Amino acid sequence: MQLINTILGGLSLGMVxxxxxxxxxxxxxxxxxxxxxxxxxxxxxxxxALTLIESGMNYWxxxxxxxxxxxxxxxxxxxxxIRYVDHDNHINPVILTLGLFIVLHAVxxxxxxxxxxxxPAPFGLTGFSVGDTTFNxxxxxxxxxxxxxxxxxxxxxxxxxxxxxxxxxxxxxNQEVARILGVRVNRTLTLGWALASVVGSLSGLLxxxxxxxxxxYMDGVVVYGFVAAVLGGLDSPAGAVVGGLLMGVTLSLxxxxxxxxxxxxxxxxxxxxVLLVRPGGLFSTSTERTV
Amino acid sequence: xxxxxxxTSRYGPVTALQxxxxxxxxxxxxAVLGANGAGKTTLLRTISGLHRADAGxxxxxxxxxxxxxxxxxxxxxxxxxxxxxGVITELTVKENLRLGALGRSTHRDAVSxxxxxxxxxxxxxxxxxLAHTLSGGERQMLVIGRALLATPKMLLLDEPSLGLAPRIVxxxxxxxxxxxxxxxxxxxxxxxxxxxALSIADVGVVLGLGKVVAQDDAAILAxxxxxxxxxxxx
Ligand SMILES: Nc1ncnc2c1ncn2[C@@H]1O[C@H](COP(=O)(O)OP(=O)(O)OP(=O)(O)O)[C@@H](O)[C@H]1O
Ligand SMILES: [Mg+2]
Numbered sequence: 409m410q411l412i413n414t415i416l417g418g419l420s421l422g423m424v425x426x427x428x429x430x431x432x433x434x435x436x437x438x439x440x441x442x443x444x445x446x447x448x449x450x451x452x453x454x455x456x457a458l459t460l461i462e463s464g465m466n467y468w469x470x471x472x473x474x475x476x477x478x479x480x481x482x483x484x485x486x487x488x489x490i491r492y493v494d495h496d497n498h499i500n501p502v503i504l505t506l507g508l509f510i511v512l513h514a515v516x517x518x519x520x521x522x523x524x525x526x527x528p529a530p531f532g533l534t535g536f537s538v539g540d541t542t543f544n545x546x547x548x549x550x551x552x553x554x555x556x557x558x559x560x561x562x563x564x565x566x567x568x569x570x571x572x573x574x575x576x577x578x579x580x581x582n583q584e585v586a587r588i589l590g591v592r593v594n595r596t597l598t599l600g601w602a603l604a605s606v607v608g609s610l611s612g613l614l615x616x617x618x619x620x621x622x623x624x625y626m627d628g629v630v631v632y633g634f635v636a637a638v639l640g641g642l643d644s645p646a647g648a649v650v651g652g653l654l655m656g657v658t659l660s661l662x663x664x665x666x667x668x669x670x671x672x673x674x675x676x677x678x679x680x681x682v683l684l685v686r687p688g689g690l691f692s693t694s695t696e697r698t699v
Numbered sequence: 700x701x702x703x704x705x706x707t708s709r710y711g712p713v714t715a716l717q718x719x720x721x722x723x724x725x726x727x728x729x730a731v732l733g734a735n736g737a738g739k740t741t742l743l744r745t746i747s748g749l750h751r752a753d754a755g756x757x758x759x760x761x762x763x764x765x766x767x768x769x770x771x772x773x774x775x776x777x778x779x780x781x782x783x784x785g786v787i788t789e790l791t792v793k794e795n796l797r798l799g800a801l802g803r804s805t806h807r808d809a810v811s812x813x814x815x816x817x818x819x820x821x822x823x824x825x826x827x828x829l830a831h832t833l834s835g836g837e838r839q840m841l842v843i844g845r846a847l848l849a850t851p852k853m854l855l856l857d858e859p860s861l862g863l864a865p866r867i868v869x870x871x872x873x874x875x876x877x878x879x880x881x882x883x884x885x886x887x888x889x890x891x892x893x894x895x896a897l898s899i900a901d902v903g904v905v906l907g908l909g910k911v912v913a914q915d916d917a918a919i920l921a922x923x924x925x926x927x928x929x930x931x932x933x
Contacts, residue, residue: 571797571801574790574794574797574798574801575798575801577789577790577794578787578790578794578798581787581788581789581790582787582788582789584749584769584781585781585785585786585787586787586798587748587749587768587769587770587773588747588749588769588773588778588779588781588785589773589798589799589801589802589845589849590770590773590774590801590802590803590849591770591798591801591802592770593770
């Protein structure tokens, strides 16, 4: 029974990591940048939702407004900052997104305050029960799982079935050829950052639901989401999802059976083991492309 | 159709094109010839906006396009078939072709993917395969077919015969000739093999170390022994 509950808990947590990892992968694929600022970007949009809810706005309207804010923020970051980085020097974008991480933290602390505030949950937080047994599966975690699946399905549809998605993939794989084929590469890059930021914001809202928010409440997710993305090969959206679920369930098992203090160590061990066995990640499909 | 006036292109300290004047007339095939490193690829990249000219002007269809971006050039009706790796290897054959059609400029009757598959049946057989599984020759067919799908006014071809069997080369040249004669397509053709290029071209331009050293009717260039020995290597 404890095993089932631990896994159930890990599943909804894993979905959140998966969403966060997916956002990292979307940006990595298109711009070869690991966006360290993704967590604080999501934190800012979650605070926007919280502010709107506290001012009396309907929960779902605020939820959608936060996702829209995520879209705008992602587009702005690409358009105003990332576009001007020298991509040939691999360390520059890293330093830049780390800098953005710090700036967003500071700005959020000034605007929203740096004390813990509780964020309401969309649905109930008590587990479903059958007879005497209560499962560690709440209406909110069901919502978490379903909405992440829905968003992933939509993204998959966009990338695989639409012309816009095809141009976005073309620009991510080969900018020069995409330009030759008439793709407005700058626009697809902006759109890619905007969409990634929406997915990142979603993970922020889902983590916050029923818990406490604070300018650094997302920082743990960065580590686990990043490990999940690397597990999946960093280049594979499907890999990010599987990596996220794997992280969620593994960490939940470690925390349930060995103690929560060991969770960060466990994440590191999983990462090292996977990279030793499959250096390209679990889902590496890269061909002759050099990074 | 295409007119270059005093175009100079540099890579840092290296001057790859110097003061190039060149005209490619509408409905004709203009061959650009020259030894390795003469600046042929740079010429095409400068025209299509992948490389910025450092001086000079480029006019296409009566319009100054010197500062247009590559995607704008494509939508204005210029299709650049780059040297070597022009396929997007991570996408399928079909997706590469679809992308070609998306950049379509509406200047001529639309070419459909089926038309391209009729020309190169292998592309139909391998439609759902990832492009990185194609052979070099198959990739070349894919990039040329993809360029035709954009129904361009002008085609920039960088060594289309590279790595292809002679039979396929004559098939591709045959298709190009047909488009030129029936639909008035304009072609700027870069070729290593001067003899075969001059045989299909109307006009030839010879580049030597980034400068135009000769520009004349293809037949006249082909008959000029000194030129052949000095720059064309046959
Ligand atoms: N990216 C680059 N950076 C520096 N120099 C370059 C670059 N590309 C080309 N060059 C130089 O510019 C000159 C012209 O090169 P280009 O590629 O245009 O020649 P080409 O005529 O196409 O040769 P080939 O027949 O071998 O394809 C050469 O001297 C080359 O070394
Ligand atoms: Mg060349």
